Amino acid sequence: MSATLLVEQLINGLQLGTMLFLMASGLTLVFGVMGLINLAHGAFYMVGAFVTATVTGATGSFLLGLVAGILAAAAVGALVELLVIRRLYHRQHLDQVLATFALILIFSEGTRWLFGSSPLWLSPPELLSGSVALPGGSRYPIYRLVIIAVGMVVAAGLYLLISHTRLGMRIRAGESDREMIGALGVNIARLYTLVFALGAALAGLAGALVGALQSVQVGMGEPVLILAFVVIVIGGIGSIKGALFGAILVGVVDTLGRVFLPALFGLFMGPSEASGVGTALAAMLIYILMAVILAFKPKGLFSANG
Amino acid sequence: MKTLARLGLGLLISSSMGLAHAEEVKIGMITTLSGGGSHLGVDVRDGFMLAIEQSGRDDIEVLIQDDARRPDLAKSLSNEFMQRDEVDIMTGIIWSNLAMAVVPSVVRQGTFYLSPNAGPSDLAGRMCHENYFNVAYQNDNLHGAMGAYMREQGFEKPLLMAPNYPAGTDALAGFKHLYEGEVADEIYTQLGQTDYAAEIAQIRASDADSLFFFLPGGMGISFMKQWANSGVDLPVFGPAFSFDEIIIKAVGSAAIGTRNTSSWAYDMENDANRVFVDGFREAHDRNPTLYAAQGYDTASLILSALDKAHPDDQDAFREALREADFASVRGKFRFGSNQHPIQDIYVREVVEGDDGEPTNRLVGIAVEDIQDVYAEQCRM
Numbered sequence: 001m002s003a004t005l006l007v008e009q010l011i012n013g014l015q016l017g018t019m020l021f022l023m024a025s026g027l028t029l030v031f032g033v034m035g036l037i038n039l040a041h042g043a044f045y046m047v048g049a050f051v052t053a054t055v056t057g058a059t060g061s062f063l064l065g066l067v068a069g070i071l072a073a074a075a076v077g078a079l080v081e082l083l084v085i086r087r088l089y090h091r092q093h094l095d096q097v098l099a100t101f102a103l104i105l106i107f108s109e110g111t112r113w114l115f116g117s118s119p120l121w122l123s124p125p126e127l128l129s130g131s132v133a134l135p136g137g138s139r140y141p142i143y144r145l146v147i148i149a150v151g152m153v154v155a156a157g158l159y160l161l162i163s164h165t166r167l168g169m170r171i172r173a174g175e176s177d178r179e180m181i182g183a184l185g186v187n188i189a190r191l192y193t194l195v196f197a198l199g200a201a202l203a204g205l206a207g208a209l210v211g212a213l214q215s216v217q218v219g220m221g222e223p224v225l226i227l228a229f230v231v232i233v234i235g236g237i238g239s240i241k242g243a244l245f246g247a248i249l250v251g252v253v254d255t256l257g258r259v260f261l262p263a264l265f266g267l268f269m270g271p272s273e274a275s276g277v278g279t280a281l282a283a284m285l286i287y288i289l290m291a292v293i294l295a296f297k298p299k300g301l302f303s304a305n306g
Numbered sequence: 307m308k309t310l311a312r313l314g315l316g317l318l319i320s321s322s323m324g325l326a327h328a329e330e331v332k333i334g335m336i337t338t339l340s341g342g343g344s345h346l347g348v349d350v351r352d353g354f355m356l357a358i359e360q361s362g363r364d365d366i367e368v369l370i371q372d373d374a375r376r377p378d379l380a381k382s383l384s385n386e387f388m389q390r391d392e393v394d395i396m397t398g399i400i401w402s403n404l405a406m407a408v409v410p411s412v413v414r415q416g417t418f419y420l421s422p423n424a425g426p427s428d429l430a431g432r433m434c435h436e437n438y439f440n441v442a443y444q445n446d447n448l449h450g451a452m453g454a455y456m457r458e459q460g461f462e463k464p465l466l467m468a469p470n471y472p473a474g475t476d477a478l479a480g481f482k483h484l485y486e487g488e489v490a491d492e493i494y495t496q497l498g499q500t501d502y503a504a505e506i507a508q509i510r511a512s513d514a515d516s517l518f519f520f521l522p523g524g525m526g527i528s529f530m531k532q533w534a535n536s537g538v539d540l541p542v543f544g545p546a547f548s549f550d551e552i553i554i555k556a557v558g559s560a561a562i563g564t565r566n567t568s569s570w571a572y573d574m575e576n577d578a579n580r581v582f583v584d585g586f587r588e589a590h591d592r593n594p595t596l597y598a599a600q601g602y603d604t605a606s607l608i609l610s611a612l613d614k615a616h617p618d619d620q621d622a623f624r625e626a627l628r629e630a631d632f633a634s635v636r637g638k639f640r641f642g643s644n645q646h647p648i649q650d651i652y653v654r655e656v657v658e659g660d661d662g663e664p665t666n667r668l669v670g671i672a673v674e675d676i677q678d679v680y681a682e683q684c685r686m
Contacts (some may be wrong), residue, residue, distance in 0.1 A: 005511035012503040117340030117372075118348070119524050121556040123531065131537030138510065139537035144503065214500035214528045217342055259504045262494070275470050275494030 004138040009259055010252060011134075015144045017251025018151025022206035023228040024235070024243040025158060026199025032238020033174045033195050034089055037096045040080065040103035041203055041228065042221025047107070048073040048204025049211035049220060050115060053122040062125040066208050073204020074197045081196040086189070104222070112218050119217035147209050154202065155244050162240055171195060175238050227254075230286055234293050236300030245301060250286050257282035331366050331612060334387035335398035336380050336408065339372035342498060342524025345552045346400045346597045347372070350422045353594060353601030354397070356585055361609050369393065375400075375498070377407040384408045388417055394617035395420065397604055400597075402426040402445060402473035403497070413437035418617060418627070422604040423597060426472040427479070430646050431680030437620075439627055440646045441607055442600040443569055444678035445473045446480025448545035451651035451672040452518060452567040453485030456543055463490045464543075465514035467505060469525065470494035477520040477545070483679065490514035495521070502529045506536045516540055522547035527556045534560030546570075546654065546666075550595040554656050554664040561656045561664045569649050570599045570636045571668040578606075578633035593665065599635050606632040644684035648677045 027041050051072040056065030084103065088096045123129070124143040131139040162168035170191055173181040182188045207221065214220075231250050235242025262278030269277065293301065335354065338347035351370060358366055369391055373380040380399065387393045395418045399405045405424035412419050413435040421429075421440040429435075430444045456464055466481060466489055468474035478492055490512045493505050509517060517540045521529050526548045533542070534557065546568035554561040572583050572593055582602050586594040594602075610632035615622035630641050642648045651672045659665035 002511055005507055008507040008510070009504060012507060015503065016501070112340065118344050119342055119527075121527060121531075123558075124535070129535050131535060141503075141532070141535040141537070143535060213532065215342060215524050217524070219341065220500075255504055259508060279470065279494070279496060 004134070004136045007134065007136060008138055008140060009255055011140060011144070011148070013252030013255035014248060015148050015251070016255055017248035018148050018155075019206050019210055020224070020227055020231050020251055021151055021244050021247035022154060022202045022209075023224055024231040024247050025154075025240055026202040027225075027228050028232040028235065028238055028240065028243045029171070029195055030199050031232065033171055034085075034192055035178075036085065036088060037093050037100065038085070038199075039097060039100040039225070040107065041199070042225035043104055043107035044073045044077055044200040044203035045207035045221035045224060046111060046218070047076050048207035049122070049216040050111060050120065051204075052208035053120040053211055053216045054115075056122055057120075062122075062212070065122075066205075069208035070201050070204045073207070074201035077200020077203075078193050078197040080200075081193045085196060086192070089192075108218050115218075117218060119215040120211075122212045122216055124212040143213065147213075150205070150209065154205070155240075158240050167191075167194070227286070230290050232300075234290050234300055236297075236303035239300070239302040242300055242302030249289070253289055254282070254286050257285040261285070329365050329616065331395070331617060332391060332393040333366060333368045333608070334384075334391060334393035334396045335368055335370045336373050336383045336387070336396065336404075337370070337398035338375045338400045339370075340374050342500070343375050343400060343522065345550075345595075346423065346523050347398070349550075349552075349595045349597035350398060350400065350601035350604075352590055353582075353586065353598030353603075354422065354605045355601075356582070356589060356598075357602045357605035357609065360581070360585060361605075363609070363612075366612075370398070373399070373404060375404070377404050380404040381407050384412055388412065388415060393417065395608060397422055397608075399424050401471070401497075402476070403471045405429065406472055409438060410435070416620070418623070420604050420608065420627075422600045424473065425476075425646065425678075427476045427678070427680050428472070430644050430678050431683035434644045434680075434684035434686060436624060436645075436686050438645060439607075439641070441604040442647070443649070444646045444680065445476035446483065446678050446680075447647075447649070447676050448547070448567045448569065448651060449477040449480035449518075449520060450484040451676060452543055452545060453481040453483065455565075455567065455653055455672040456516065456518065457485050457487060461516045461541075463488060463514050464516045464518045465490040465493070465509055465512055465540075466518050467493040467495065467509075468520040469497040469499070471497045474520060481518060484673070495525075497525075499525060500528045502532050505529075506533060506538060509540070510536070510538045514540060516543060518543045519548055520545055522550075523553075526550075526553045530557040530560060534558075546596045549654075549656060549666065550597070551593045551665065552595060554666070558664065559658075562658060564656045565669070566654050566656070566666070567651050567672050568596055568654050568666075569647075569651055570596055571652055571654050571666060572599075573668050574635070574637060574652075576633075576635070576637045579635040579637075582635045603632075603634050603636065603639070606634070642677050642681050644678070644681040644686070646678055646681065648675055650674050651676050 048069040052065040052069030055068040056062050128143045131141050134140050231246040235246025261282045262275045265274035265278045371383045397420045400423045402424040409419050418437050423442050425440045425444040466478050468477045542564045544566050546566050549566040611626035614626040617623045653670050653672045654666040655669045656664050657667045
């Protein structure tokens, strides 16, 4: 167990965390502002990845693909809000869960129908492939560092948007008192569509960035969505700051748990059993973390509504 | 006269129907056609169907279903095949955890199962069954051969990595069985994992002199792409499953120079293989993988046995299968006592092909006549 390994795993955790933040920030905004549970958020992640892979394949430019992926996710998000989500705001959470779960199935089957069931493969641009030296003599892939940087820029951008712009003021107002902001003459319907599209665009960005690292396939959004829900519950529903801290906490705990728990059990078990027990426990670790945090802070670390 | 003619016609129809019913053979194929493991199932299916088409027989009906790599789905599909469709033979499963969920009950209920890929150790040993035939390999085979090959090449501290499921534990057990030396570490990943940053960091921090990994399908592609950008510089080895034609094309130049063990290569010189490879390229416009070869051999074996007996005559059909009287694309092929293959394992190297894309080239033989170690636990 060396210090360089620990440092590298911490960066890996940070990278997973920033990716989760991109997902969770949209989810938490939508929940905070509109009170809507959106299970279909993972579908926008998938749309972003598929469009990026397709456009990159056709044009050869990853940047162009990335922009297309984000725009497509935002457009699909706005469309879904106009056609489906709009009718759900006044319904119970269970109705919302049912409807957005149906959206997951529709998006998955639709994507399978359009693109086939084999994964697409997307590579990071030439410029960002390869690795750089870390202090301590180790090396780290450039592309993963870029993901971290993008996540940080988005976090800063969201902070400025929410706290320093008129739109942000309305979003915050919408979070605290929906009826009042409507009574004050703000076009609530347009605000909701905008927030929903913004969340979808962030999910699309996450999907596109991760797609280049892993693979682009049907159903890729759902495992990430579950983690993103854990993040917003830990961070406090509706809080961007909570989403950022929650995401990094979950990313680091999950990564370190996955590596060091099997190693810990490996001290007194065979590798296969140690891995079985260790990874099972590591998979539970973030949920245990969530339970502990909720026991002391039932509204999450940074609850938007106090 | 009229009545007699009608009676005669009726008899004719009923007897011909009876005949058709007795002769027609239904094969149920459950395989993975969607998700990260889909190209394995697609190739098994395409290889299998190619052999059926080339045989020109029209009395064989093949029903194909996608299991999406989910054991529960595979299980319910197998029940449907047995109870509703009443298939004579089942085949197709790619993943060992799915095979463990499906095969034991299928063969116990008197349906033949021929595996075109998965070969978990339990089904080769203590849970072997007279109705279960593995046409591909026992899971250990290719990994064991690579262990022997790496030992011979002088590597002293390989690091081993595989997903944590039956075929993954079999893989590392098989490797160590024939490697017989010290290993730097063993890493088990999750089945279907897509991010390997944590594992790559562990490999970097270890004192290994080489890497042996078993990551079939999309897992192999994700890992190799991330490995190529990680800056870790170790020689990489694996079974054919980590380096099939689809994987190395997706990985690109980073795969060049790696070596893998396989029971078959598309550039092997024998007549059956030439017919198979040419036919497959013509039909699908791509090079076949080992999975396609295994699917093709499975169908060829079934066809050879059907020439001798119908599956309704269970004992005769089983005996015909055991004889393995077919021209395998692997050259020579025979069954051991547990109805798993005894076969040669070859070494292939990934090179740049004529079209500039990476492809596998046969370079030599790793182990001759390899047989799994579980055969002695099998009492049939």
